Amino acid sequence: MGKGRAPCCDKTQVKRGPWSPAEDLRLITFIQKHGHENWRALPKQAGLLRCGKSCRLRWINYLRPDVKRGNFSKEEEDTIIKLHQTLGNKWSKIASHFPGRTDNEIKNVWNTHLKKRLTLKDDDERPKGDESKESSSTSSSSSTSSTIVSSGKRNLEMQKNQGSSTKKTRILENVKDSSPREASNQHRPTKKPKELSSSSISSNNSNITNSSQIDVSKPEDDQIGSLLNFRGLYDVHNSSEEVNKPEEITAEIPLESDYDFWNMLDSLSYLQSNEIQLENVEAFQISKFGDAYNIGEVDQNKKWLRYLENELGLDVTKDENQESSLKNAAETLVPENFQYNMPLKPAEVLPGTIEIFPLWPSL
DNA sequence: AAGGATACCAACCGCCTGTAC
């Protein structure tokens, strides 16, 4: 290997931690325009204070248009288990069998669900009193399921908590998924999360697009032009007063040139607040679908912008009814007969499977 | 109700591999 590598970036000069929606926007916008031929140079070119690796990871795992979020189906989980038996911890190889799934996600699912499930299974099949031989490690370096072990205490906890499924990202779980842990959890009302971190929000935002494979490393405007059609939302060339005129606002998002824009976006309480409610995200997402579908575009933009005004404190008349109506308005943006393949909202809000995907042309 | 324990997952870290020079 030689003399080792220099760090990919100066850790003191880059931002770390959860991605803000503004950063996501910036990354998406940049890739939309320029592709990602050089991750290392990308942050600088895009005006992001992030490590190139971090950008890549963010894009690969959350922002790319074909990423599939939500629950793993029983079939998927079974397949993961089988593949893991043959491939070991080759998460990327395993992930290659699941279009839209990321190695990171599969790895997490394995570590948090499947490994434990298998451990429990092993425990059930093994004669009692045999536990002491194992549980030396939870090492993920084990290459087959038969070697997977876990601490006894954790196993017990796992048995008790196997069905726990109310965390923030659970709200994104696919309605049609009916894996055992969901099934076992159906008696438990799904709680609305009190808050969503910016990271969660941005992850959710990333769900707005989903598609078959697209090579965004080669930007093609006609392919991805609608990826980020935030018409008017963040056009700070318009004053706040002009927010009321969405139909006059262009779809252009300032990228390299307008740093004030991004700074403002970063500073917006709406975006940075940890109190962004799920509805916000949904409306945000669906609003963009509205653009994609070109359905009542102007009208819906107005509604969405009113919603934003509320969130930004530009409209003092905010009340729950309005919020609710805006949400409903946003929901109507999605054609009833449209099929999505990723969850947009929690099961209790939107019955039935919603499957996306319209923004990318199928290849 | 409070606080500790646990589950979960996004993001980071560092090593490995491939490639260009």
Place this chain on the structure above:
DNA sequence: CGTACAGGCGGTTGGTATCCT
């Protein structure tokens, strides 16, 4: 062939929501 660089991969960590006592 050696070096440097970039991308990719797998393991680990930190933050937060939820559960439990």
